[in-house]
Amino acid sequence: MTTRSEAVYPVGWKNGRVASWLVTVDHKRIGILYIGTSIFFFALAGLLAILMRAQLTTPGEHFLTKNSYNEVMTMHGTTMVFLVVVPIMAGFGNFLVPLMIGARDMAFPRLNALSYWLFLLGGIVLWLSWFSSGGAPHAGWWSYPTLSEAMPWASPGHGQDYWILAIHILTLSSVLGAINFIVTIHNMRTAGMTWMRMPLFVWAMETYSILLILAMPAISAAVTLLLLDRQAGTHFFIPGHGGSLLLYQHMFWFFGHPEVYIMVLPAFGMISEILPVFSRKPIFGYKAVAFSTLAIAFFSMLVWAHHMFTTGMGVGLDGFFMISSMVIAVPTGIKIFNWLATTWRGNLQFDSPMLFSLGFLAMFTFGGLTGIFLAAFPVDWQLNDSYFIVAHFHYVAFGGIVFALFAGLYYWWPKMFGRMLDERLAKLSFWIMFVGFNMTFLPMHMLGLLGMARRVYTYHHGGLWTVYNSISTAGGVLTAISVAIFVANIWITHGLRKGARVGNDPWLADTLEWYTTSPPPAHNFDSVPYVTSARPLRDLRRRLAEDAT
């Protein structure tokens, strides 16, 4: 018998350490690529935030120029929305949805890879704008015309064109991903997993996908018209030639408000997964939580013009959008009360995912309540476009979404990589972030009420203005430290291999992703148990315990 020195199964270039990631169509690897890329952009956007805070620490600072401040502010917003929160949700969805529903992969694995690579391409295009003539876009992340038009006193450079191109690419990426999620969730659930036994995170991803498909075309159309104005001489948004500036605002926010829920609903889904596991209880009112997700999505399509109360729409429209915005508070309130009730009489385990989830609950509630001030349009006339708004949406987007993301990262990290992140560092990071976040954003409410407009590169008031701004900057530094601790934790866990290896189900969780190994094999499951409830793993544990006795 001849012996072969080569491996029996030849290892092609596609299996190389780097190449395997470049050609992968495995939903888990694509998910991890999404999450890793998003965290990278999160670090970049965070750096921009720190630059802005440094500039605003005291009145009349010259840390940034006024031009670069506007660029930094525009790039921070665009990056956080389009390159961090939306794609990291796609990343979690990619990794988790097939595992949670007991499927082998997404419905269209190659389309899935395309979505990711388009996302990376869009991110690169956006960040290349720094090197374009005229620098990065500086018209804010809404890019309202006429400031975003090509007039010499508006946005004549190519940064705005890079922005438009990036939005087009990212929109395509998101819609393709959304189609993939919907097909997967509708068709590939394992035996026994009815809609009412589906994990709540999967409900959230289903709704996220529907909203993406409904909302993304609106911004695609808006930026296409803007591109035509800039490059083809049309006048869609140039009032002197019959264009309408309000049209862009409507198109943008018709996308922009659902976008808020596109970002926050998957975060809700994560909280709905994590809170029960660490309370050792089922979610309180599964159906209410699932259907409130759908209700929020429905109403989110009807509230867009509450971003436009100061455009002089008239009290008739203002009134309609106030009522629809208040209606959306009801299903959101249902979720908060149901989450609270989930912890009631539980056996609360304060591991890092739980700390971040409880932090989410505390901060998101506050962000939701300040939203009521803004929904009441006469009050909004006073608060809109001030730092109060900046504070409000950061309580939702950072206190809510980013805290939920960290909860999710710490919770699913062992499943993704087979090692537990260091708990002490994780908790340290949580406390620093909790304090730092509140120091950064709570004073911004006061600044807005004192009359500080958003998007100003400097101010001339001393006194309380300076005090609040300085506290805010100090909080920003603390927040940055907490993120640095998270990064150090990854390095210690994996670079130094200090992280403890874990089994299939370190948290004694409820859903199917914990049934397979950590990390899961390429094919996910050798077999999937028949699902008889929303908590198949708990059912399994109970059956095993009964068999043992």
Added chain:
Amino acid sequence: MRRKLPIFVLAVLVALATAGIAAATNGGLTPVQPESPNASHTLTAYWVIVGFTAVIFFLVEGLLVAFIWKYRSRGRGRDVEGPQVHGHSRLEVIWTVIPVLILCAIGTVVFLELPKIDAAPASANPIQVTVEGHQFYWQFDYPNGARSINTLYVPVGQVVDLKVIATDVIHSWWIPALGGKIQAIPGQVNHTWFMAEKAGTYEGQCAELCGVYHASMLGSVVAESQSAYDGYVGKYAAATIGEQEFVGVCATCHGNLGQGGYGPNIASNSLLVQVAGLRRILQYGESGPLGAMPPVGDTWNSAQIDALIAYVKKSIYKSAPTGGTP
């Protein structure tokens, strides 16, 4: 750590509350002291919402802290389950209906306050002023044709009806003490109003990103006696318009003495004193290698341009060493 959590959350809440009370009487807990009826009624609506939301806030955060404290694991293992409660329909209906009622109450208050915020008192005979937003200044047109830049002069106790417009980009008119914002949108006419109840100077700021000098686009309202107002619009506005234009418009980029800054040094640029050339650059702006000058004066009349030339001749222009003639 487990024990520190609730204590810490409580400490933070207490600290916030104390800081709040300490900073009260307007340390940024409410909109600035209103000096106009619309701003006062906005403050009333604000307080009503504060009342309702504070109850919800303390209820939710209080329960959260209480549950965290009461149901902490106390060393119980992860395998010890809490009671397997899957929901409670009546409770869930209750916490759906109560928020609906609260929101109805807030909505009712808002709609009750709305007429007093949105519309000026019917009996008043308002002064009509046109507010024009520009990169990067505000221009005010008074009923008698007078103009002023960046500072709006009004008589105390008179309703002022503002017609808010713009020609270049979107701006947003905002004097916090005198009510809310209204965007100045090119191609559209918006309206708002105020009635300054006390004499004084009320400061504000453009609230919509309008370009590099957005932060410098400050506006203010000076409320004074009827006779002082009459004197201002009758004579003083026209007498100072040249200076107002240079200080409020040109100096933003070119420096208080025209020495240059964001824009080039213009102190010895003979264009400053040539009517036709100056009119062209004010009307159409200029794109040069250093960037673009917006068409800052595209709505200016001849008298304004003459006044500007007269002012720069007197106070700014230094003829070039080679001897350009004014």
